Each structure stands twice: as structure tokens, then as C-alpha cells.
Amino acid sequence: MSNQNDVKFADFPLSETIHQSLDQAGFERPLPIQAACIPPALEGKDVIGLAQTGTGKTAAFAIPIIQRLANKMELGALVLAPTRELAAQITAAFNELGKSSGLRVATIVGGVPMEQDFAALRSWPNVLVATPGRLNDHIENGRLLLDEIEVLVVDEADRMHDMGFIPQIHRIIAALPRKRQTMMFTATMADDVERIARKNMRDPVRIQIGITAPAHRAKQEIFELAEDAKRPLLLKLLRKSTGRVLVFARTKRGVDSLTRIVNARRLKAAKIHGDLEQGHRDESLANFRSGHCPILIATDIAARGLDVSGIEHVINYDFPHNAEDYVHRIGRTARVEASGLATSFATPLDRRFVNDVRKLIGDKLPKPTRLESYSVASTKVTPEKKPKGRYRSGRRSGSQRRAATKSG
Numbered sequence: 001m002s003n004q005n006d007v008k009f010a011d012f013p014l015s016e017t018i019h020q021s022l023d024q025a026g027f028e029r030p031l032p033i034q035a036a037c038i039p040p041a042l043e044g045k046d047v048i049g050l051a052q053t054g055t056g057k058t059a060a061f062a063i064p065i066i067q068r069l070a071n072k073m074e075l076g077a078l079v080l081a082p083t084r085e086l087a088a089q090i091t092a093a094f095n096e097l098g099k100s101s102g103l104r105v106a107t108i109v110g111g112v113p114m115e116q117d118f119a120a121l122r123s124w125p126n127v128l129v130a131t132p133g134r135l136n137d138h139i140e141n142g143r144l145l146l147d148e149i150e151v152l153v154v155d156e157a158d159r160m161h162d163m164g165f166i167p168q169i170h171r172i173i174a175a176l177p178r179k180r181q182t183m184m185f186t187a188t189m190a191d192d193v194e195r196i197a198r199k200n201m202r203d204p205v206r207i208q209i210g211i212t213a214p215a216h217r218a219k220q221e222i223f224e225l226a227e228d229a230k231r232p233l234l235l236k237l238l239r240k241s242t243g244r245v246l247v248f249a250r251t252k253r254g255v256d257s258l259t260r261i262v263n264a265r266r267l268k269a270a271k272i273h274g275d276l277e278q279g280h281r282d283e284s285l286a287n288f289r290s291g292h293c294p295i296l297i298a299t300d301i302a303a304r305g306l307d308v309s310g311i312e313h314v315i316n317y318d319f320p321h322n323a324e325d326y327v328h329r330i331g332r333t334a335r336v337e338a339s340g341l342a343t344s345f346a347t348p349l350d351r352r353f354v355n356d357v358r359k360l361i362g363d364k365l366p367k368p369t370r371l372e373s374y375s376v377a378s379t380k381v382t383p384e385k386k387p388k389g390r391y392r393s394g395r396r397s398g399s400q401r402r403a404a405t406k407s408g
């Protein structure tokens, strides 16, 4: 087998216009997932890609679809994505690589007025990118016929499963022709995902791109500290940082309150979580992308699949309870060619979750540095030291107490 590093886009039977679009996008060589996925996909085979966002998987399925559907009139491909943001990114990738080939892409996602969907569908798309809920709404109300679909892509199937979309996906698949090509991308092969694959795919080619690939390039650090020491440390890190920072909190309310606190300190933060109106989410992303708000505070679900380049620092304000979420979160930095820093806060109650991550990614996870709350509240962040002299850990000096109250 040829070394994947030697593979060139010129090795694939792609149209001249696609090659030009790849040049314009600055894609010099296929990334490993593309080198492995494009040839079988061009042959019409079913493909399961075990890869997470940041590996180049979108182009891995978009390029063969563009080649197959360019200049066709029918709606020939359906791409399902778990979140609106991911759907928007996939649409952007199809536009970037497919527009010159005459490809027309439409997006159908929840949270926007129905009129927008009708306008999108009237544009005679040949690729439809959709989230499952809204798409089902259209199918069930007879507003959309999918009987010309030749290619189905289920992106981030594991997250679809986590978000409870599997029944919806079954209903959508039932509305598609049985004779079609199916491609599925997932970071992990959960049992339910495996079941969908077995039931709906024909002899799929399996391609695995290391789950921790993007994480390799990110430098990681973990601070173990008390819950009430997290906020002052976050503010300190945000004040120090110069580039884009993505902060993860566990709950929507946590995102709301952290955003308020950070903005009250005149650090510009945008927020994103599932309860926000689509307009608000779009604005947050645009502000983060443009650098107007260099800080984005998000829940996992909203941030999943975000493709924002130049995120230098990911901060896990709340340590994730699911080890794979850790990998996804830190994969937001160090994407493709870049490198970045991932800082995680873990309270003593999070130790078992830290161990879960260690089981998943092994020694790449550094040992936690223990921080005493007093040192966090002061101006220096110092690793735990043996208390000297009469000082007892947990006791603060007057100025430290004042500093803690002020910043908390």
C-alpha cells in the first residue's frame, strides 16, 4: 500500500474545477482521512470513517459528492449533522469546494423561521445539509421528497446518539431510496452507532484515524483545585491570554453566569449553548471568529464541531464527565497544522473523570498540578508547596481574602 503521506489530490480522478477549488482553498495535499476515504467514496462504496472534527473529514465526504453531483439537477445528497453550527460549517465547505463545479447547497436547521427553509428548498439544491429534527418535520408534513437521494452522510453519528437523534435518523433513512451510498463519520463506535451501520450500510469500508490525533499537538495541563478557586484562576488566565480562548462549562446556566462575570471584568466574551436563539448563536460565533470577542464560553453540545481557526487556548472550566468529550474539547485547539494549549480545571470530586480520560488517552494526559485556593486568590499561580512556618493551608492573609472577594 502506498504511504498516505505520498498521496496527492492529482492521484484522484477529480474534475479540473474541483482541483482549482482545492488550490484556492489552499489544500495542498489530502489529509490522512481524505487519502483513505476519497478513493472508495468515489467508487460509490459505503464508508465508515472513525475520525473526529479537525481531521479534515468534511472534505473527505464533500469532494466525492461534488464530483458525483456537479451539474445535476436533482437533490442527490443528504448530509445529516447533529448541530446547527456543524451544519453551517459543512455547508460552507461544500460552497468553498463545490461552487465552481455548479453545486447548489441548502441548509435546513431548527431555530430559524420556516420561510427560510422554503426559500432554501426553492433554490433547487443538489446537496441538502440538515439537522434531524427540522428535516423530519418537513418529511412528515410532505414538504420534502427525498426519493432521488443517491448519497447519505451521517456526520458525528456518536453525538447524534448522545443527543437522542437515533429514532429521527431511522425515520429519515426510511424516507430514502434503499439503493444509495451511505457514509458515516463518528469519533467512537458506540453499540447503537454500530447497529445503525449494520442495518443501513452495505459492506462498508472502515477507515480509522486516531481518535486523539488533534490532541497530540495540543500541550495539556491540569490544575486540581477547589471549586471556589476556579473562577479567580479563569480570570487570571483570560487576562494573560492574547489569542482566542474557548472556555467549556458543563451547564447552560454555568455558561450564562461565567459570561456575565467575564464581561463584567471588561474581558470580551461571547457565549454559545443550546437554549440560545439561532440569531444569538450566529452572532456569538461571528464575533468570536472575527476576534471582536476573543473569548467564547460554551457547553459541549454547542461547541462540538466548531471550526474556528486560531484557537490558541482551550480551558475546561468544568472537567468533562465523559472522557471522549475531553478529547473533542481539546481537539478545538491544535487543529490541522496549528498547535495550542489545553488547560483543565479539576476539583477533587473530578478525580475519577480525570482517570477516565487517562484510560482513554494514556500518558499523554499530564499529572494534575495541585493548587491551593490561597495561591490562586493571590496574584501568582503557584503549584502546591509544603506550607512553611506558621502558615496553614486554606488560611488566607487579609490581602488574599480581599483579592478573592474582589475577583469572585
Ligand code: AMP
Binding pocket: 026, 027, 028, 029, 030, 031, 034, 052, 053, 054, 055, 056, 057, 058, 059, 307, 335, 336
Ligand atoms: P474538518 O475536520 O472537516 O472540520 O476540517 C478541519 C479543517 O481542516 C478545516 O478548516 C478545513 O478547511 C481544513 N482542511 C481540510 N482538508 C484540508 C487539506 N487537505 N489541507 C489543509 N487543510 C484542510
